[in-house]
Amino acid sequence: MRISALSEETGVPVATLKFYLREGLLRPGHRTAATQAQYDAGHVERVRLIRGLTQAAGLSLAEVRSVLAVLDDPPADRIQLLAAAQEVMIGMEADEGAASVPDGENPWPERVAAELAQLGWECDPALADRLAAQLRTAVDAGVANLETTWPEYARACIRVAEADVASVPADLEGAVRQVVVGTLLTDPVLATLRRLAQQVVSTRVPER
Amino acid sequence: MRISALSEETGVPVATLKFYLREGLLRPGHRTAATQAQYDAGHVERVRLIRGLTQAAGLSLAEVRSVLAVLDDPPADRIQLLAAAQEVMIGMEADEGAASVPDGENPWPERVAAELAQLGWECDPALADRLAAQLRTAVDAGVANLETTWPEYARACIRVAEADVASVPADLEGAVRQVVVGTLLTDPVLATLRRLAQQVVSTRVPER
Numbered sequence: 001m002r003i004s005a006l007s008e009e010t011g012v013p014v015a016t017l018k019f020y021l022r023e024g025l026l027r028p029g030h031r032t033a034a035t036q037a038q039y040d041a042g043h044v045e046r047v048r049l050i051r052g053l054t055q056a057a058g059l060s061l062a063e064v065r066s067v068l069a070v071l072d073d074p075p076a077d078r079i080q081l082l083a084a085a086q087e088v089m090i091g092m093e094a095d096e097g098a099a100s101v102p103d104g105e106n107p108w109p110e111r112v113a114a115e116l117a118q119l120g121w122e123c124d125p126a127l128a129d130r131l132a133a134q135l136r137t138a139v140d141a142g143v144a145n146l147e148t149t150w151p152e153y154a155r156a157c158i159r160v161a162e163a164d165v166a167s168v169p170a171d172l173e174g175a176v177r178q179v180v181v182g183t184l185l186t187d188p189v190l191a192t193l194r195r196l197a198q199q200v201v202s203t204r205v206p207e208r
Numbered sequence: 209m210r211i212s213a214l215s216e217e218t219g220v221p222v223a224t225l226k227f228y229l230r231e232g233l234l235r236p237g238h239r240t241a242a243t244q245a246q247y248d249a250g251h252v253e254r255v256r257l258i259r260g261l262t263q264a265a266g267l268s269l270a271e272v273r274s275v276l277a278v279l280d281d282p283p284a285d286r287i288q289l290l291a292a293a294q295e296v297m298i299g300m301e302a303d304e305g306a307a308s309v310p311d312g313e314n315p316w317p318e319r320v321a322a323e324l325a326q327l328g329w330e331c332d333p334a335l336a337d338r339l340a341a342q343l344r345t346a347v348d349a350g351v352a353n354l355e356t357t358w359p360e361y362a363r364a365c366i367r368v369a370e371a372d373v374a375s376v377p378a379d380l381e382g383a384v385r386q387v388v389v390g391t392l393l394t395d396p397v398l399a400t401l402r403r404l405a406q407q408v409v410s411t412r413v414p415e416r
Binding site: 045048049051052053055056116120121122123124127128130131134135137138140141142143145146149150152153154155156157158159160161162163164165166167169177178179181182183185186187188189190191192193194195196197198199200201202 | 253256257259260261263264324328329330331332335336338339342343345346348349350351353354357358360361362363364365366367368369370371372373374375377385386387389390391393394395396397398399400401402403404405406407408409410
């Protein structure tokens with residue numbers, strides 16, 4: 001198909017497609033004339049992936065680039081796959097989520113580590129630190145009871161992660177795609193499901 | 209305390225505090241001289257809330273303003289509280305999450321409505337539509353199996369929502385704060401817990 005058809009198929013303007021091509025996010029089409037090229041189903045898929053990552057998952061172009069790099073050159077070790085893919089994703093998010101609060105006496109990292117140990121969770125320390133910072137920000141912003149209720153959320157997330165892990169496909173490319181893209185793109189889905197579930201649960205709980 | 213102490217206590221630069229004051233997000237301090245004012249614990253709390261909403265939850269100033277409006281003037285009807293607070297939050301997020309894909313034949317809204325009915329979920333149609341758009345974006349971007357696995361995520365989110373609803377405090381102001389601020393600020397906490405839980409679950413699942 002021509003670039004205009006690729007635009008129609010994906011809903012992405014031609015100018016944006018040309019930008020993706022210039023930036024090397026999208027491989028060039030098959031050139032049929034000096035000013036014309038043909039694009040195929042692989043291009044459609046890649047454009048939808050880039051669009052999903054930027055619009056739905058809110059990634060920057062630099063972050064999209066690192067996701068595409070993992071997809072195009074996945075780690076060879078099947079066993080370490082989830083861990084490796086997760087590492088890329090987590091590294092990418094490293095600076096997000098936590099407000100910069102003055103450090104002072106900060107009991108959160110220790111408290112979180114103790115609670116995670118009690119849950120029997122062996123975790124990436126960087127991720128545990130991020131959790132501590134996010135909890136602190138939320139509690140400081142007035143969500144006081146999160147201080148005691150967050151382990152209940154942790155238990156609920158085990159069920160989410162079970163669904164994540166059960167759905168990882170057997171093939172390597174599919175598995176990396178599932179872990180990185182799937183996790184990023186289902187975060188907003190989960191946020192919406194949570195709000196829907198709040199409506200369901202709050203109408204079944206008796207008024208107090 | 210003086211504005212410099214408020215800045216130290218909250219980690220927010222004086223220039224930013226002055227901006228919050230000019231924008232009316234923060235009420236003026238108690239004026240003690242032509243160029244000096246005193247601030248109290250209420251100011252500290254409010255600054256942390258604004259900071260949490262902008263930095264951790266990623267809200268725009270206009271969105272922060274509407275959250276503060278609900279907090280400062282909560283709905284009077286206790287029974288409708290969760291619903292009312294949720295409505296503000298959901299309205300605020302209305303344009304987020306979904307990539308603009310061409311509509312064409314779009315089976316998603318109908319499919320999602322049927323599945324939600326089967327789960328026995330009675331839901332806000334606007335929220336169900338948002339879910340349909342997010343699922344479509346994710347599936348189009350290559351997360352194919354989400355098409356069949358998302359009801360499992362819905363069931364997992366019931367557990368999250370149970371924790372949400374159980375922790376809503378009895379007092380009105382606390383309840384609104386919990387629903388609006390709590391939900392927005394625990395979204396990132398849940399995303400991190402999900403990644404931690406993936407590590408826990410993937411190490412306990414036998415290699416296939």
